[in-house]
Each structure stands twice: as C-alpha cells, then as structure tokens.
Amino acid sequence: MEKFKAIKSSAVPLPAEDVDTDQIIPARFLKATTREGFGDNLFRDWRYNSDGTPKKDFILNNPVYAGDILVAGKNFGCGSSREHAAWALYDFGFRVVVSSFFADIFKGNALNNGLLPITVSPEILDEIFLAIESNPGAEFSVDLENQTLELPVSGKKVSFDIDPYKKTCLLNGYDDLDYLLSLKDKIEQFERERGVVI
Amino acid sequence: MGKTLFDKIWDAHVVSPVPGGMEVLYIDRHFIHEVTSPQAFDGLAERGLPVFRPGQTVATADHNVPTRDQHLPIREELSRFQVEKLTENCRKFGLELYGLGHPYQGIVHVIGPELGVTQPGMTIVCGDSHTSTHGAFGCIAFGIGTSQVEQVFATQCLLQSRPKRMRITVDGQLRPGVLSKDIILYIISRLTAGGGTGYFVEYAGSAIRSLSMEARMTICNMSIEMGARGGLIAPDQVTFDYLKGRKFSPQGADFDAATARWKTLFSDEDAVFDKEYNFDAADIEPMVTFGTNPGMGIKVTQSVPGAKPGENPATFGKALEYMGFESGESISGKKIQHVFIGSCTNSRIEDLRVVARFLKGKRKADHVTAMIVPGSQQVAAQAKEEGLAEIFQEAGFDFREPGCSACLGMNEDKIPQGEYCVSTSNRNFEGRQGPGARTILASPLTAAAAAVAGQVTDVRELMIA
Ligand code: SF4
Numbered sequence: 001m002e003k004f005k006a007i008k009s010s011a012v013p014l015p016a017e018d019v020d021t022d023q024i025i026p027a028r029f030l031k032a033t034t035r036e037g038f039g040d041n042l043f044r045d046w047r048y049n050s051d052g053t054p055k056k057d058f059i060l061n062n063p064v065y066a067g068d069i070l071v072a073g074k075n076f077g078c079g080s081s082r083e084h085a086a087w088a089l090y091d092f093g094f095r096v097v098v099s100s101f102f103a104d105i106f107k108g109n110a111l112n113n114g115l116l117p118i119t120v121s122p123e124i125l126d127e128i129f130l131a132i133e134s135n136p137g138a139e140f141s142v143d144l145e146n147q148t149l150e151l152p153v154s155g156k157k158v159s160f161d162i163d164p165y166k167k168t169c170l171l172n173g174y175d176d177l178d179y180l181l182s183l184k185d186k187i188e189q190f191e192r193e194r195g196v197v198i
Numbered sequence: 199m200g201k202t203l204f205d206k207i208w209d210a211h212v213v214s215p216v217p218g219g220m221e222v223l224y225i226d227r228h229f230i231h232e233v234t235s236p237q238a239f240d241g242l243a244e245r246g247l248p249v250f251r252p253g254q255t256v257a258t259a260d261h262n263v264p265t266r267d268q269h270l271p272i273r274e275e276l277s278r279f280q281v282e283k284l285t286e287n288c289r290k291f292g293l294e295l296y297g298l299g300h301p302y303q304g305i306v307h308v309i310g311p312e313l314g315v316t317q318p319g320m321t322i323v324c325g326d327s328h329t330s331t332h333g334a335f336g337c338i339a340f341g342i343g344t345s346q347v348e349q350v351f352a353t354q355c356l357l358q359s360r361p362k363r364m365r366i367t368v369d370g371q372l373r374p375g376v377l378s379k380d381i382i383l384y385i386i387s388r389l390t391a392g393g394g395t396g397y398f399v400e401y402a403g404s405a406i407r408s409l410s411m412e413a414r415m416t417i418c419n420m421s422i423e424m425g426a427r428g429g430l431i432a433p434d435q436v437t438f439d440y441l442k443g444r445k446f447s448p449q450g451a452d453f454d455a456a457t458a459r460w461k462t463l464f465s466d467e468d469a470v471f472d473k474e475y476n477f478d479a480a481d482i483e484p485m486v487t488f489g490t491n492p493g494m495g496i497k498v499t500q501s502v503p504g505a506k507p508g509e510n511p512a513t514f515g516k517a518l519e520y521m522g523f524e525s526g527e528s529i530s531g532k533k534i535q536h537v538f539i540g541s542c543t544n545s546r547i548e549d550l551r552v553v554a555r556f557l558k559g560k561r562k563a564d565h566v567t568a569m570i571v572p573g574s575q576q577v578a579a580q581a582k583e584e585g586l587a588e589i590f591q592e593a594g595f596d597f598r599e600p601g602c603s604a605c606l607g608m609n610e611d612k613i614p615q616g617e618y619c620v621s622t623s624n625r626n627f628e629g630r631q632g633p634g635a636r637t638i639l640a641s642p643l644t645a646a647a648a649a650v651a652g653q654v655t656d657v658r659e660l661m662i663a
Contacts, residue, residue: 033280079422183222186222
C-alpha cells in the first residue's frame with residue numbers, strides 16, 4: 001500500500017444516496033485476476049451508454065469537475081463486499097471519499113487500499129455540495145495527521161474520526177497483514193489454548 | 199450484566215486487542231470462491247507465504263459457472279480462466295475444492311451449511327457479503343474484502359472493530375402464503391437499506407423460532423441488505439436436528455458433546471442491546487420491491503409510494519424511472535417477462551419444495567421465461583429424486599444446474615435491458631441481473647405466482663383457487 005499524503009484538491013460531487021458497489025464496478029468486470037485496470041470501468045453503466053459512448057450528463061464525463069476527492073450521498077458503498085470497488089476508485093485517481101455515512105465492508109476495503117473514507121455530518125455534507133456547486137475548481141485540503149478536512153472559501157476546518165491503528169497504517173503505507181504476521185506466536189498460543197484441531 | 203450471544207462468540211475468538219480499539223479475531227472457517235480470491239493467492243505467492251491453516255478453508259466455484267452443460271468446458275473465456283485459476287491455486291496451496299463436476303459443488307453459502315462445515319459458535323468469513331447466511335446457525339459470519347481473504351489465508355485471523363448489537367424480535371404467527379423472505383423484506387423496508395450499518399443483528403421471537411433452518415438462512419442472508427455486518431439466530435433443537443449426520447458435523451459422542459456446548463449459545467436474559475426493534479408477524483404480508491435497493495419494498499397489495507420524508511427525492515425518482523414505475527400505481531398487475539428462482543437466498547431444497555407444491559398442476563404464462571437454479575449439486579440431486587424437477591418441467595420452468603446464475607449475471611444468465619424479472623435473489627440494484635434489467639425481489643411463492651399469472655400478483659389469490 002502507498003503512503004497517504006496530504007491532499008489539496010478540487011472535488012467531484014455525486015449526491016446520489018445508497019450508491020452500491022454494483023454501480024461502482026458492475027459484476028461483469030470482476031473477471032480480472034489482478035488488481036489493476038478497474039478504473040476504466042468505474043461507474044461503468046452510469047458513465048457509458050451500451051455502445052461505449054460517454055453519457056454526457058454523468059459527472060465524471062463533465063470536464064468542469066475533477067480532483068482526488070469524491071463527495072457522495074449517504075450510505076456510499078453498500079451491497080457487495082467486492083474490494084474491486086475500492087481498487088476502481090483508487091485506480092481512477094481518487095484518494096478520498098467523503099460522505100455522511102459509509103457501508104461497513106466498503107469502508108474497511110477502502111482503508112486497506114490507501115483510500116481514505118471521511119465521514120461528515122449531513123449538514124457539512126450539504127455545505128460541501130454547495131461549495132462545489134458555487135465553484136467547481138475550489139480546493140479542499142485533507143490533513144490526515146491532524147484529522148481535518150478544510151473547506152474552500154469559508155476555510156472552515158472539519159475534524160473527522162479514524163481508528164488510530166488505521167491512521168498509522170495509512171500514513172506509513174502498512175497493511176494489516178504485516179501486523180498479523182508479527183502476532184504468529186500469539187495466534188498459535190490461542191489455538192493451543194482453545195484446542196483448535198488443525 | 200449478561201452477555202449477548204454475539205459477544206459470547208466474539209469474546210471467545212479474540213486473540214489480542216490492538217491499541218486504539220480494534221481486535222485480532224480468530225477465524226474458524228473460511229469459504230472462498232473464484233471471484234474474490236485470485237488476488238489474495240497472488241499476494242501470498244508474492245510474499246512467499248503458505249496458507250497457514252489449509253484445513254479450515256473450503257473452496258467452490260459458483261459465481262461464474264454456466265447453469266447448462268457443466269460437463270463441458272466453460273465457453274466464456276474470462277470465466278473459464280477465473281475458475282481454472284481457482285483450481286490451480288487450490289492445488290498449489292493444498293485447499294479442498296468442490297469445483298465443477300464435484301457432487302458437493304454449489305453456491306458457497308448453500309454448501310457450507312448442507313455439508314455441516316458451518317456450526318454454532320464459530321467465526322466464519324468469506325470474500326462475499328452474503329456470508330451473513332451462516333449466522334442462522336448461531337455463529338458470527340460476515341463478508342470480507344480480498345485483502346482480508348489474504349490475511350485469513352496467511353494467519354487465520356482478521357483485524358476487526360467490534361460492531362454494535364441490535365436485536366430484531368418478530369413474535370406471533372405467520373399468515374398463510376407468507377415466507378421467511380417476506381419477513382426479511384418487510385424488516386428491511388422498515389429499517390431501510392442503511393438502517394443496520396454498524397450493527398450485528400440477532401433475530402429473535404416466536405416467529406423466528408418457528409422457522410426451519412432453510413428459512414432462517416434466508417433471513418440472515420439478507421442482513422447485509424440493511425447494511426448490518428451480519429445477522430445471527432441462537433441455535434436450538436431445529437439447528438441440532440439439521441446438523442445431525444451431516445458430512446462434516448461432529449459424529450456420535452462428539453455430536454452430543456458439541457450439542458451440550460451449543461446449548462450455551464444464547465443471549466442472557468439481562469443482556470443489553472444497543473438497539474431493539476419489535477415486529478408482529480401478523481402484520482407481514484407477501485412483499486415485493488419496487489425500487490433499486492432492497493429497502494424499497496412494499497406489501498404486494500400496496501401501490502408504489504412516493505419519497506418518504508428524509509429520503510432524497512432525486513435518488514428516489516431515479517430509482518422509479520429506472521424501474522419504469524410511477525408513484526401511486528398498483529404493483530400487482532404489472533406485466534413481467536422473467537422469473538428467477540435461485541441464489542443463496544432461496545435455492546435450498548425447502549424453497550424448491552414450496553415452489554413445486556404450488557406449481558403442481560399449474561403452468562407458467564406463455565410470455566414468461568421461468569428459471570429455477572438449485573443452490574447446489576446436492577439440492578439438484580434431491581429435487582430430482584423427489585420428483586420436483588418433473589413438476590417444474592411440466593409447469594414450463596427451466597430447471598438448471600447449480601450456481602449463482604442470474605443473481606448477478608456473471609455467466610450467460612442475464613435479464614435483457616428494460617425487462618422485468620421477479621427474482622428470489624437478494625439485490626435489485628441497477629444492472630444487477632444484466633445491464634438495464636429491472637429486478638423485483640420476492641419470495642419463491644410470489645415469484646412462482648408471477649410466472650403463472652404473467653404479472654406481479656398476490657400469491658394468496660392463486661392458493662385459494
Ligand atoms: S447467489 Fe448471488 S448473492 Fe449469493 S453468493 Fe452468488 S452472487 Fe452472491
């Protein structure tokens with residue numbers, strides 16, 4: 001996993017709610033056996049017509065909106081556990097997703113892939129959508145070290161929560177597996193004590 | 199203070215706490231399939247790691263497999279490649295694989311329970327959100343991402359934060375024509391698609407107790423559709439009777455010892471839940487969905503609603519437009535083109551029996567294509583033995599070979615653009631059953647009734663006739 005760096009970027013608004021991982025990356029694109037290239041099919045059926053031409057009214061096809069930050073309506077990433085959804089967002093270039101709440105598995109998958117999910121209150125989310133609407137190029141700042149998201153114009157700093165362990169992982173590019181492997185002795189001891197039949 | 203069932207099982211599996219609040223959780227059983235495992239195997243290979251406890255992993259091929267001519271090589275190239283990759287990886291890492299052609303092959307959440315691999319008190323994971331199904335046996339079972347599949351391969355453990363606990367109690371007697379699928383669609387329609395996020399749900403109450411294991415699995419299966427990490431039901435005599443004599447269940451004296459242990463698995467009387475809901479079984483009627491998430495469900499007797507307060511009107515409107523419905527129109531009477539009976543929600547032998555009992559002597563409408571896809575080879579074999587397959591054929595249904603099939607359309611079984619499918623699966627997301635497909639979720643009975651009537655219909659009217 002790559003280290004998470006401080007971000008100053010404009011944001012892409014996707015106010016739809018309950019965006020499920022079948023929309024983020026449809027099942028028919030899950031046949032790859034590597035982690036790369038999923039960005040091409042990110043939001044495939046919202047982004048392209050069936051003949052492969054771009055759908056003009058979809059936000060990712062609007063050159064006015066770009067950036068490392070995706071701002072989405074509540075319950076983002078619900079549905080399937082496919083980690084491909086996090087891979088697709090990351091591969092496309094997103095490093096942060098902001099919403100008023102995330103589906104559990106998606107949130108975990110994002111954190112395991114260097115994609116930072118930031119949960120804000122519904123009021124702040126509305127404020128962010130308004131800020132983007134009034135100036136699509138305005139830049140937000142994400143400071144993971146201090147757990148803040150700075151809004152453009154008002155300069156308002158919103159703090160967000162993150163598990164301290166997960167924060168360390170993101171900042172240093174560590175993944176859970178390194179940590180778990182370091183606990184091998186403890187795991188074996190647990191198995192012996194519980195009489196796990198191996 | 200007493201403990202919830204969830205906490206009893208969780209506490210028994212904590213290997214070590216992690217500074218900051220997460221915990222290292224030991225995993226008893228790991229199921230894998232071809233779609234979410236290849237990158238995890240590659241990760242192991244890159245690090246030069248073996249699978250730590252190969253005996254605790256069971257593999258099957260289900261998502262990509264064709265439901266016709268399974269004895270022939272898979273025609274679609276990418277699907278074939280993914281399934282072959284699984285076979286190769288299982289061989290390389292020494293894992294048990296119930297692949298195509300094996301008498302135990304089937305949808306991962308159908309075969310685990312039917313083989314007795316799934317047992318009360320266990321922690322179970324799979325790179326698949328419907329792993330929640332296994333919770334019906336009183337275990338903590340949940341879906342994980344591919345990075346976590348790799349972690350379980352390498353260490354048999356996961357880093358987890360403890361979810362909050364919710365209890366949903368359904369008391370009373372179910373009405374005729376109402377199945378467990380209706381119970382869970384009803385619950386999700388009340389709690390919404392995000393209403394369970396952050397929670398692990400225990401289902402309780404006399405209506406839940408009265409259900410068979412198959413019916414309980416249908417309920418736990420869809421816990422994820424309200425955002426819950428998983429759902430579970432305390433094991434009881436129904437659970438023990440189901441498990442007795444299964445292939446990987448404890449045998450003989452071991453079974454009795456295990457049963458004694460399993461009997462301690464319940465929420466203490468004074469256990470406190472973070473949230474509780476109570477529902478009356480008598481209020482539940484056959485349910486159908488009208489929108490593009492499983493929370494958008496109504497009684498089949500109701501009309502398509504408008505956006506509720508708090509619901510985003512734009513998102514709601516987009517869903518209705520996708521489905522070709524208008525607020526205020528009656529859902530019953532809507533002409534449909536397809537019926538799909540299958541998926542890890544409703545493809546077990548009991549589901550097939552219910553459908554066969556209803557279909558006997560009836561025939562599907564001419565304009566409807568109707569497909570029944572059994573959940574496993576064992577279910578398929580039993581359906582043939584019991585003469586169910588013949589009834590399906592006589593009713594004009596296509597009885598296929600096991601797999602996920604049109605639940606997610608990764609194989610050839612897709613619903614064409616703009617057409618309606620009444621489906622016993624668990625997700626009515628846009629494009630789930632094929633690009634542009636319109637999915638109406640329902641119970642196996644309601645789906646069978648739709649096939650016969652050629653339209654969405656209240657199954658109870660056909661049951662009286
Ligand atoms: S049947 Fe559908 S929901 Fe179940 S495991 Fe297969 S694809 Fe997933």
